[in-house]
Amino acid sequence: MRKVVSRDGTTIAYEKAGDGPPIVLLNGAFRDHTIFDFLVPELAPHCTTYVYDRRGRGESGDSPAYAVEREIEDLEAVIDEAGGQAVVFAGSIGANLALEAAMAGAPITKLALHEPYYRVEGYQKPPADFMDHLRDLLADGRRGAAAEYFLAELLGLPPEMIADWRQGPLWATNEANAHTLPYDTRICGDFQVPVERLASLRTPTLVVNSDGTGDWLRAAARATATALPNGWGMELPGSWHRIETEILARVLVGFATT
Structure with a gap:
């Protein structure tokens, strides 16, 4: 894997493939860059893909003290490798992180989000402890x-x-x-859709969910899309928290190249 050094000195490992407009793929909880092994070949004929191991995973380094800001800087370092600006596709808690990065001013031209981890009213949050x-x-x-x-x-x-x-x-x-x-868990904050902060985010944002996902994930996706001034939602074929790869790739290619 290639390596880039984030602002705090942490080494972030990434892979680059394909040709065309740059798109950075950002994973969620548990996973590293290999979660996109099936998606990258579908995107690569149309886009230059950048997949990376978030800090603490795979071949990337880590730091003793964690802060969400450090992960935003990691994403920015990868975007810098992509030419200084890029479309970002992020899933699960990665979607929460991508939104935090966009609101912090990261050079993201467009956002595509898959089922961010928010809990809207009517759905139970994790316990306080x-x-x-x-x-x-x-x-x-x-x-x-x-x-x-x-x-x-x-x-x-x-x-x-x-x-x-x-x-x-x-x-x-x-x-x-x-x-x-x-x-x-830190990235999720209080698990509520940050409606007031999202109201000032002008980045064009597509929020997708599968037609077979859980009710709270579908509700979170729709609430996120509604809160964004330049956001819109789309439901695609799939299963629980997963969209069929070929269909997702087709949507992302169209989104990233137009």
Whole structure:
């Protein structure tokens, strides 16, 4: 992987592929750049893609003290490698981070967001001591338990679905990156759509959700699109928190190249 140094000296690893207008792909909780392995080949004939490992994951470095501002600087460093400005596609908590970056003035020309992690009125938020309990589990070295707790209390997954995830091929990655879950929790803030702050964001923003996703994720996507002056929503075919790759790629190519 290529490397770029973020403002605080942390090394961020990224991969570049394709040809055309630059688009940076930003992942959510647990994952690293490999989550886009199926999407990049669909985008590369039309766009120059940049995928990177967020700090603390994969081949990227980390720093002793975490701050959301450092992750914004990491994204800006990758955008600088892309020529100084770029379209950004971000999913899950990555969508929350991308919005924070755009509101902080990052050189993002357009935003495409997949189901940001906000909880609108009528949907239960994680417990008030969520972060404390998560940190306690990690301090005890219980990475698997921390991953389960995050999935249950933040994503609202039932025990049987979590049990299925534990048997899946990605569970090892979940445990390996569990120490970054407090980072993602910090990014979510109070879990409310920041309506007042989003009202001043003029970046053209497409907010997508799948037609098979959870009710709270669909509600969050729609509320985010509504709060953005230049935002609009789109529902696409898919399953829980996932959009069919070919369809998502087609939408992103059209969005990034027009």
